[in-house]
Amino acid sequence: MADFDLVIRNGMVVDGTRVPRYRADIGIRHGLVADIGRLPRGAGRREIDAGGCIVAPGFVDLHTHYDAQLFWDPYCTLSGWHGITSAAIGNCGFGFAPVRPEERERSMLTMTRVEAIPYASMKAGMPWDWITFPEFLDSVERAPKAINLLPYVPVGPLLVWVMGMEAAKAGRKPTEAEHAEICRLFEEALDAGGCGWSAQRLMPTGPAAVQLDYDGTPMVTDVMHDETCERLAAVLGRRNEGFMQMTISSSSIEHDRAHMEKLSELSGRPLLWNVVQVYDHRPEIHRAGLKWLNDCHARGVRVYGQGLTTDAGYGFTFEDWNLWDERPAWREATVGTVEEKLAKLADPARRAALKSQMPMLVTVGIPQLVVTGPASPETEQYRDMMVGAIAERLGKHPVDAMLDIAVHDKLKTEFFAAGTNTWPGYMKEIVDNPYVLFGVSDGGAHTKFLTAGRYPTETIVKAVREHSMMSLEEAHWRLSALPAMVAGFENRGILRRGAPADLIVYDYEKLEVLPAQIVHDLPGGEWRRIQRAQGYRYVLVNGEVTIENDRETNTYSGRLLRFGRGKLAAAA
Numbered sequence: 310m311a312d313f314d315l316v317i318r319n320g321m322v323v324d325g326t327r328v329p330r331y332r333a334d335i336g337i338r339h340g341l342v343a344d345i346g347r348l349p350r351g352a353g354r355r356e357i358d359a360g361g362c363i364v365a366p367g368f369v370d371l372h373t374h375y376d377a378q379l380f381w382d383p384y385c386t387l388s389g390w391h392g393i394t395s396a397a398i399g400n401c402g403f404g405f406a407p408v409r410p411e412e413r414e415r416s417m418l419t420m421t422r423v424e425a426i427p428y429a430s431m432k433a434g435m436p437w438d439w440i441t442f443p444e445f446l447d448s449v450e451r452a453p454k455a456i457n458l459l460p461y462v463p464v465g466p467l468l469v470w471v472m473g474m475e476a477a478k479a480g481r482k483p484t485e486a487e488h489a490e491i492c493r494l495f496e497e498a499l500d501a502g503g504c505g506w507s508a509q510r511l512m513p514t515g516p517a518a519v520q521l522d523y524d525g526t527p528m529v530t531d532v533m534h535d536e537t538c539e540r541l542a543a544v545l546g547r548r549n550e551g552f553m554q555m556t557i558s559s560s561s562i563e564h565d566r567a568h569m570e571k572l573s574e575l576s577g578r579p580l581l582w583n584v585v586q587v588y589d590h591r592p593e594i595h596r597a598g599l600k601w602l603n604d605c606h607a608r609g610v611r612v613y614g615q616g617l618t619t620d621a622g623y624g625f626t627f628e629d630w631n632l633w634d635e636r637p638a639w640r641e642a643t644v645g646t647v648e649e650k651l652a653k654l655a656d657p658a659r660r661a662a663l664k665s666q667m668p669m670l671v672t673v674g675i676p677q678l679v680v681t682g683p684a685s686p687e688t689e690q691y692r693d694m695m696v697g698a699i700a701e702r703l704g705k706h707p708v709d710a711m712l713d714i715a716v717h718d719k720l721k722t723e724f725f726a727a728g729t730n731t732w733p734g735y736m737k738e739i740v741d742n743p744y745v746l747f748g749v750s751d752g753g754a755h756t757k758f759l760t761a762g763r764y765p766t767e768t769i770v771k772a773v774r775e776h777s778m779m780s781l782e783e784a785h786w787r788l789s790a791l792p793a794m795v796a797g798f799e800n801r802g803i804l805r806r807g808a809p810a811d812l813i814v815y816d817y818e819k820l821e822v823l824p825a826q827i828v829h830d831l832p833g834g835e836w837r838r839i840q841r842a843q844g845y846r847y848v849l850v851n852g853e854v855t856i857e858n859d860r861e862t863n864t865y866s867g868r869l870l871r872f873g874r875g876k877l878a879a880a881a
Contacts, residue, residue, distance in 0.1 A: 313338050313353040314852060320359030320814060324804040325366040325790040327782050335364060337810045340852035340866075345806060359814050362846055365785050366804045367394025367811040368765040369792040371554070371581060372615055373752035374424050375458070376404050381434035381832050383453040383865050384855070387762030388752045391822075391842045394811035394850050395457040395793070395801055395870065396752065398449075401520075401556050401583075402508035402530040404463035405435070406445035407470045407494065413437055415474065416466070422523035422644070424754035425631055429833025442466075442494070443501035446869060454867030455855045457811070459796060461554060462503040464541065467491050468529045478522075480532030488540050495544055502871025504797060505551030505578070506541050508533065510559065517558035519634045519671060525644040535568055542576040549577065550873045552796060554615075556583040566601055573610050579795045584749050585614035585739055586621070587730035595739060602744040613795055616745040618736065619767050621728030623672060624681065624825065624838060625758040627654060627720040632755075633668035647720060655716045664708045672726035676700065676707045680714065682723025688714050696724075733771075737778045740768075746792050756837035763822045766842045770820055781817070797872065810852035813845060820844035 313336040322345070323330045336344035336352060370393045375385045379398065383389075388396055398404075403423060408416050417435075421428045439445040446460060468477040471490045483491060495506065508530040511518045522528055538555075545551045553572060557565045573580045585602075587595050598614060605612045623632070628647050633639040642653045642663065653659060667675060676697030683689045691699050691714060700710035715722045730736060739745055748764035765788050772778040779787075793802025800808040821843040829836045841859065848856035853866035 311352060311354040312336065313343060313348070314355070315849075315854075316348055316353030316356045317359050317364055317812070317814060317847075318348070318356055320362050320364035322804060323363055323365040323782055323785045325785045325802055326805075327786045329782060330363075335804070335810075335812070337849070337852045340810055342804060342806055342808050342810050345804070357814065357847060359846070361816065362814050363781070363817050364804070364812060364814050366789040366802050366808075367813050367848065367850065368392045368788045369394070369796070369798065369802050370396040370748060370750050370752065370762075370765075371746060371792050371796055372400050372583065372749045373398055373762075374400060374403065374426070374754035375752055377420065377426055377431045377435055378753040379449065379454065379458065380436060380452050381430070383867070384455040384861055385458075385752060387760060387839060387841075388750060389456050389848075389855065389861070390845075390859070391763050391766045392813040392815070392845055392848060393456060393750075393762070393765060394813070394848065394867075395459065395798060397459045397461055397504065397554075397796060399461035399463045400507050400554055402463045402465040402528070404445075404461075404466055406439055406442040407466055409440060409470070410437075412469070412474070418523040419528075422631055423520045423528060424751070425629060425757060426754060427756070427831060427833065427835040430831040430835045432833060434832035442498040442503065446501050446503075446871065450869040453865035454869070455861070455865050456850060456867045457801070457870050458867065459504050459798065459870045459872065460502065461505060461507040462495055462498040464506055464508040464533070464537070465528060465530050467494050468533060468537075470494065474529075477529040478526060478532070480534075482534045483537060488537065491537065492540055492544055495541055496548075499544070499548065499551065499873060502869070502873070503551070504872040505545060505553050507554040508538065509556040511556065512559040515559045517635055517670060519632055521631075521634045521640060523644075525634070525640050538568070538572055539575055542572040542578075545576040545578045548873070550797070551576075552579040552581065554581040554583070562597075569612055570605060570610050573605075573612050579611040579613060581613050581615050581746065581795070583615050585616040585745055587617070587732070587735040587739060589729055589732050589735065592735055595735065599738065599742045599745070602742060606744055612744075614742070614745045615749050616739045616747055617730065617749045617761075618740060618747045618772070619761045619764045621730055621761070623726045623728075623758045624723055625726065626682075626723050627715045629757045632671045632758075635670050636666035636668045638662035638666045639668055651716060651720055654712050654720070660706075660709060660712070663712075664706055667708075671729075673729065675711060677727065678711065679725045679727075680722065681725045683714070684718035684721035684723075688718055688722060733776050733778070736772075737776070740772055740778050740787070746795065747787050756831070758838065760825060760838050760840040763840045763842065766820060766822050766844075769817070770822060774817070774820075798870065810849050812847075812849040814847040816844045816846060
């Protein structure tokens with residue numbers, strides 16, 4: 310009789326702990342790694358030949374927005390294609406619970422702008438069989454899953470539930486009774502399995518207000534008070550569990566850093582800060598952030614940075630673009646229906662303000678944008694040209710040249726904005742810092758112009774194989790074990806006896822990120838941009854093969870990873 314359900318034979322093991330690689334067989338039983346070493350032939354009911362391949366723990370992604378997509382896409386793609394076996398949902402304070410039935414429409418409209426998730430897809434693809442956060446987790450548990458999901462408790466819905474939308478949006482400080490109720494609901498969510506709390510605080514007066522509500526106003530967490538965050542941090546401290554995620558930028562970097570340090574000290578728990586990002590033209594920005602992280606840990610303050618480690622280029626059209634919102638004129642001009650946006654962008658009276666507020670935060674400048682997808686015979690002549698060159702040819706300002714083309718094409722012209730982080734030397738400074746977690750995938754969000762869920766594959770290919778920024782052992786520690794440890798995943802992110810068998814088997818030399826595609830696979834007839842992977846022979850989640858030769862097996866062995874007391878309750 311076979312000793313194991315599955316044996317992965319003769320692979321090169323990189324176990325996630327920085328131990329030098331070694332050749333071994335892996336025996337899997339009841340979804341766990343049961344043995345590692347030289348196992349007898351025929352020991353497994355199924356045996357996989359991993360000769361010439363790396364065998365490693367699956368990757369852990371702590372920044373996704375799959376809260377809607379998980380209901381129609383069990384693989385949570387792009388993540389499931391790129392070796393991610395566990396992911397945290399509910400980042401940045403955004404989510405769908407608790408939400409009263411009469412507020413569901415509003416919550417979906419919010420996500421159409423702030424995270425650019427198509428409304429039609431949410432409307433068609435979400436079951437909405439919950440009201441409270443515990444009921445939401447029950448719904449997630451029922452949904453088929455090919456990866457594991459760990460749920461943050463987003464702060465935004467808590468504020469709206471307790472204070473009402475109008476008061477929360479106005480930035481009114483909660484009363485003592487309201488703060489008590491917010492904390493009670495938070496504890497209720499933690500008891501059900503929430504792993505901590507998340508919030509976006511991109512204050513309207515700050516330089517990075519790039520993610521706004523569907524009507525162009527700040528999100529409720531953008532205007533929340535420091536004390537609310539402190540109350541929530543204190544809850545984690547009293548319970549001695551969980552962690553926090555914060556996307557933050559106010560008008561004062563010093564205030565933001567002091568605030569995050571206080572939250573970490575009040576809770577005694579890790580805090581994940583978004584985002585550590587390279588701006589090629591201003592390296593002092595990421596260097597100051599890295600120095601602060603080093604200083605925090607020298608003082609025992611558990612703040613980690615989440616680093617944008619992919620090439621952050623965007624393909625977009627003005628039908629959906631929303632990442633220039635830090636400039637008020639562009640924000641106002643790109644809010645509304647397609648017809649409304651077309652009218653505003655065509656209006657000559659608006660052009661002066663748009664020219665005076667050139668966006669530079671998320672992308673390169675407008676003159677450096679490239680026309681990659683003309684949508685009419687008249688604009689075909691501009692294909693693969695930079696906007697600046699087009700403007701020079703036409704004798705126009707770059708804004709006029711770009712918008713005249715876009716308006717002529719009814720906003721269907723596709724532009725490419727190169728990322729701000731193109732120089733490998735600066736990227737190495739980020740990946741060398743031990744307190745930076747790799748990847749801000751934003752999985753499930755910005756689906757029409759972002760494919761950052763590819764980051765684990767890209768890290769192995771570029772940071773290790775092409776540029777030799779780190780060893781393969783270090784890369785797997787940073788992609789798997791470190792985020793798992795920070796998040797409180799038990800026994801995940803590492804390959805050892807007794808750990809859940811969340812494993813990847815890949816051909817190191819053949820591993821690649823495939824070219825971008827547009828696919829029409831979202832509910833409601835919507836489309837998205839994707840980048841698949843090549844080289845993953847097998848991906849296992851809880852001992853079951855979910856990917857084989859880069860293709861889904863339609864095996865749904867993922868789990869909702871309830872945290873703390875919720876985990877015990879779910880097991881009872």
